[in-house]
Amino acid sequence: MLIIPVKEGENIDRALKRYKRxxxxxxxxxxxxxxxxxxxxxxxxxxxxxxxxxxxxxxxQEELG
Structure with a gap:
């Protein structure tokens, strides 16, 4: 289970972005x-x-040229 701590006053979109990542x-x-x-x-x-x-x-190929 993923746990994403949300800081007080943090935007929910930012927390969702961290969750998705x-x-x-x-x-x-x-x-x-x-x-x-x-x-x-x-x-x-x-x-x-x-x-x-x-x-x-x-x-x-990278080594040769």
Whole structure:
């Protein structure tokens, strides 16, 4: 549970903004979206490998030039 202490005389919009920022940092929505549908483990591994190769390619390009 997120706890947002509201200071006396603080604007409610400011407190809501802090709440939204803290909620986004917990990545709760990402977890909910991931659970919405099932992906086979082989599909997940394939996506991870593709992402890793893409990142590796970017790093090698950065080193070269």
């Amino acid at each position: 803290k909620f986004n940092n917990t990545q709760a929505m990402r977890l909910l979206r991931d659970r919405k549908q099932f992906d086979k483990p082989s599909v997940v591994k394939r996506a991870q490998k593709l992402k890793a190769s893409y990142v590796q390619k970017l790093k090698t």
